[in-house]
Amino acid sequence: MGMAWSYDADGNPLDQSADWSFVSAPVDLFGDGVGDAACTSDNPFPFDANGFVIYTGVAGGIEPGSGPLEHDWFLQIKLFGTGTNLDAGGDPNSSGENRNAGAVNLRDDLPGAAKIRAVLGANGRMETAAGDFRCVGSGFVDLQGGLDPTLPGVALAALAAIGLLFNARPALTWGGRP
Amino acid sequence: MTATTSKSTQTGTAKRHPIRGGLYGIVLGLGLALMVVGRKIVTLDSVLPIVLVVVGIVIGVLWGMFATAKKPRGAAPAANASPAETAIQGDGDD
Numbered sequence: 001m002g003m004a005w006s007y008d009a010d011g012n013p014l015d016q017s018a019d020w021s022f023v024s025a026p027v028d029l030f031g032d033g034v035g036d037a038a039c040t041s042d043n044p045f046p047f048d049a050n051g052f053v054i055y056t057g058v059a060g061g062i063e064p065g066s067g068p069l070e071h072d073w074f075l076q077i078k079l080f081g082t083g084t085n086l087d088a089g090g091d092p093n094s095s096g097e098n099r100n101a102g103a104v105n106l107r108d109d110l111p112g113a114a115k116i117r118a119v120l121g122a123n124g125r126m127e128t129a130a131g132d133f134r135c136v137g138s139g140f141v142d143l144q145g146g147l148d149p150t151l152p153g154v155a156l157a158a159l160a161a162i163g164l165l166f167n168a169r170p171a172l173t174w175g176g177r178p
Numbered sequence: 179m180t181a182t183t184s185k186s187t188q189t190g191t192a193k194r195h196p197i198r199g200g201l202y203g204i205v206l207g208l209g210l211a212l213m214v215v216g217r218k219i220v221t222l223d224s225v226l227p228i229v230l231v232v233v234g235i236v237i238g239v240l241w242g243m244f245a246t247a248k249k250p251r252g253a254a255p256a257a258n259a260s261p262a263e264t265a266i267q268g269d270g271d272d
């Protein structure tokens with residue numbers, strides 16, 4: 001269970017989603033698609049590449065001290081059908097802590113080359129070594145960066161079209177001479 | 179009539195460019211892939227961008243092989259030109 005708030009570079013709220021239970025999908029609470037399932041490909045969770053995200057979460061049980069012990073976790077994005085790890089870690093969590101909250105400053109933490117405009121698939125997993133706890137999640141985020149691949153794409157397609165038309169067509173020759 | 183016959187026999191060789199077409203096809207596929215990702219038509223986890231690049235390569239190779247051939251530049255050489263004049267080949271890239 002958990003909640004996430006996304007803000008743009010000026011501190012204006014972009015979106016908010018909440019996962020109210022261990023079994024149901026997260027729900028959109030703010031902006032476009034309020035009440036719909038959140039983090040889907042049709043309603044991805046927006047991130048401003050220069051903004052920040054605040055999150056809270058509960059793992060394990062509701063009671064204090066019931067958090068997962070000796071757990072490992074990873075977070076990855078899916079690129080062209082394959083998973084690429086963004087981050088991973090683990091914690092003995094000997095006190096059984098089951099709540100966490102924090103913030104991610106995307107302006108500083110996201111590399112400049114990754115600040116593109118695209119919808120990304122992401123997934124993550126947390127599980128204990130003993131196998132008594134396993135949390136798996138996946139969803140889509142709308143990364144709103146300044147690097148728009150559309151214009152370079154148009155330029156490349158135009159260049160290719162010109163090349164195909166004028167430089168790659170078969171050519172008849174006068175007895176082998178162009 | 180004589181000129182037409184001579185022309186048809188001397189333009190029988192078509193120089194094809196499958197490698198050049200394939201390279202332009204990669205560029206075409208990359209461009210289309212960037213466009214669909216940038217317009218958020220597909221997500222980055224989709225294999226469609228890879229498919230577009232492969233389709234671009236196929237289109238480029240087929241275009242370089244089978245597109246309508248360009249006509250040769252200039253006038254046809256004389257029918258009685260020496261073999262040394264007519265045996266010159268093209269740029270020889272592919």
